[in-house]
Amino acid sequence: MTHVVAVSARWHTELLGEFYCLACGGDRNYRRQRGRNWLRVAGIPLLPLRRTAATLQCTSCRARYGMDALAHPTSSLLLAMLRNAHHAIALAVLAASGGQDAAPGVRDAAVTALRGAGYTDLDAPKLLAELAVAGSDDGDPDSADGADGADVGIDICGCGAALLVELHTAIEPLAPHLLGPGLTRLLTQGALIALADGPYRPAERSVLRVVGQCLGLGREETDATLAAAARTPRS
Ligand SMILES: [Zn+2]
Structure with a gap:
């Protein structure tokens, strides 16, 4: 039995926008998200842990970036x-x-x-x-x-x-x-x-x-x- 106890993030979306996705190599939409890590047992979130920094996720390829991805113009x-x-x-x-x-x-x-x-x-x-x-x-x-x-x-x-x-x-x-x-x-x-x-x-x-x-x-x-x-x- 592996991964009975695991830590993973739950995200919520704050904002949508357009950016240049390096993984896609083109202009894409992003969702700006903030998350919190949760301790999960058998997949069920039991204990909230530390909040994560805001990230951007490409809505096309789902690659996740730091906020500095916005420095690259579309x-x-x-x-x-x-x-x-x-x-x-x-x-x-x-x-x-x-x-x-x-x-x-x-x-x-x-x-x-x-x-x-x-x-x-x-x-x-x-x-x-x-x-x-x-x-x-x-x-x-x-x-x-x-x-x-x-x-x-x-x-x-x-x-x-x-x-x-x-x-x-x-x-x-x-x-x-x-x-x-x-x-x-x-x-x-x-x-x-x-x-x-x-x-x-x-x-x-x-x-x-x-x-x-x-x-x-x-x-x-x-x-x-x-x-x-x-x-x-x-x-
Ligand atoms: Zn992408």
Whole structure:
């Protein structure tokens, strides 16, 4: 006769939600549960023991995780963050490339990149409208009169303060969840937009260096990625 006396947990569900299940390898529903261990004799719970810490259980595969499983974003959240990062980078590079007066090639390269990133109904007028809105948040009195689009938000960071903040908020939370090739791919995407009208301008280079910094890349790796992008033949 084995296991006549045993300790096992009884769980109760506190909350339902969605998370990334490592065992399933995808987005799944979880139940957050708390439990208490019971001393069982012949399967009958007789004596309550210690409470257990809260856990998450995948409703599909029933794998159980600690609460830290929530630190891993769901695939759909990751995708949204990635799109957002592409958007922030394209706008910042476009601003550094001259904003409303950027060369048509740069504008089109930004539109193409963003369509590829999931903004399928984007076109050049919409992109320029978004840039005007983003640039007007700088609180710069000169940027409100619209007399000269080229000077809107251009400063030492290359793209204006509002777009700079957007770069940090869009990229930094994403970066820890990307591997090396994913990081350089984002930077390269921005570089190819800047290169659409010729070699990097100083403002474009400084924006792209901020992108590299937000991605957690060192200055040397950033510059090497930018140099590699400049050597890539473009159609
Ligand atoms: Zn699962």
